[in-house]
Amino acid sequence: MEAARILLVDDERLVRRSMEKTLLRAGFDVDTAENARAGLALFKEALDDNEDGPFDLAILDLNMPNLEGVGDSNAGLQLMSKLLEIDRDLPVIVLTAFDEVERAKNALKTGARAYFVKGREAELLEIVNDILSE
């Protein structure tokens, strides 16, 4: 079976790299971007990628530069709505340091499949595997 393709968007270089390595070792095919705009561009490119195909799942930081390139605590939600416009079945995991229940509920209600609080990476793999096996 071909490895699932994951789009990971986060503006923190070290976070991005360590999560990328965790996912790569778990056998996923990972592409990364450092802001919402670059993430959207990657996602669109992948749609026409005959070799690797489109993304199976997206992991998005909430607080990063938005599509206009401005730091925004809801940039992840903005990007998510764009991605869902293109592929309404895309599973999205929202990633942030803010342990805020209303934000989390809001993310779920606007289409995210799961909300992940940074700092608990063992759980991240579990969430990713659960979602992809559905």
Add this chain to the structure above:
Amino acid sequence: MPNDVTLAERRATLLHAAARVGRNVTSILDPDLLLEQTVDIICDEFGFYYAGVFLIDESGEWAVLRAGRGEAGADMIAAGHKLKVDGHSMIGAATGQRQARIALDVGEEPVHFKNPYLPDTRSEMALPLIVGDEVIGALTVQSVEEAAFSEDDITSLQAMADQLAIAIRNAQLLHELEAAHAELVRTKTFEALATSTLAAIHWIGNKALPISASVELLRDDLGSLVEVDPDLVTSMLEDLETIEDSARLIVSVQEHLIGPAREEKPRAAMVDDVLKDTATAMGIPARMISYTVAPDLPLVVADTTQLSRAFEYVLKNALEAMEGSDEPHIGVDVAPAEDDRFVAVRIADTGPGIPEEDIEKIWAAFYTTKGATHAGLGLSACYQILKQADGQISAANAPQGGAVFEMQIPVFDGRLLPRELPVGRSVLLIDDDDAWSRFVKGMLVDAGSSVTLSRDSQIDLDAFDLILVDNAPEEADIRAVLERVRAAGAGDRTLVVASSLRVERTMELMPFGVRDVVLKPYASGALAELFDLVARET
């Protein structure tokens, strides 16, 4: 009548004794110790049968015995001995009129000495304790000799009383200063940290995230190198554990700082319900915790998510204190506080108690006695949460051992706007038969709806307009309940109600397809809103 030589000698002796008392008492800075030792010093220096110190209470109406010589003194203090300021007693007269009083048993007025605790007194002098313009109390000295005091002695003994008054006031001021300083340290340290911007908290989280993720990756790598150099790998794994522990601490500091900094949403609540839910959600076994809840407890006002967090910190503290204990037990007592504007929640454990020298320090941020694996922010956060709620928290050691944390939470004194509840609805309540479920059932039935209380969902769910599922049932398995709700296609009419909303729990339950995970209602208005919520179009 003493002659001139003995009078002068006596006065000199008294003045010397007064000076010695003065020297001794001014060096004692602890107010309680000062009072306790003063009465002994006075009796020893002057050879009196008894001495006692009265201080005027906050109301200014009573002079309360605060120290007394020997067993008689201890018994009177235990009995709460106090005398009316400006009343008929000698102490009353000394405090009211700012003048020394003498009473001598010369066979004419034996009525003065009817105190059963001090049967041998034959002479008594009461001296006001004055600082500047203020009378702070009075000193009584008593002798077994008849006519032991003369008017001439007043000058010498009043000089001693004046020094004593100043020593008492200084010790009180120092104590107040220390208390104010400790208060400042606990609140300012915390506020400075808690008001760190959310951006800073985001920063901390982001920096800590790669540490534990990288440790995990390195641990995997090392697994494949064991055969090359097992000793080195063992040592490196140990180093990794240190790094991982540190990262975990940083993440927990972040959590503790975010917690109390959250915006407060105070509402009327059943404090015992919030506490029980918290203990259940923490997985504290029922046999380890017991509750005593006063009947007709008033509602409190608090942000229940924050309050639950505070309870969690105290319960966690108790569990950690009881680690290794043979019979760990947490006793919870919820009752109206002495000050009827508050409800008091007492949480007592069977641990070793708190060392006396730490009892004030535990509230300071980053103070911990549990070693480097604890950040020392839990109780500090707790203190901050209670303070934000206009309540308070204190800690003490119980006489029978173990620590007791007492939290005072303000009683809800606003008017709850009664809202009309819908009529003729059919509601399923999946919960234990507890105070909250009885409250909800009572209100809905009174309004003309039918309510079924069930511990699980093994009934026909189609029959209900609204299904309320308690987030922390003691007996039911909430996942199994929600699975059935989903299978029956009743998710849209189902709300999980929780006394506190936590992100992990909410995220765990929302995917079962329930309508929402919301705060538990503790009043008719909040309950009516739940009907509005499920009636709303998705």
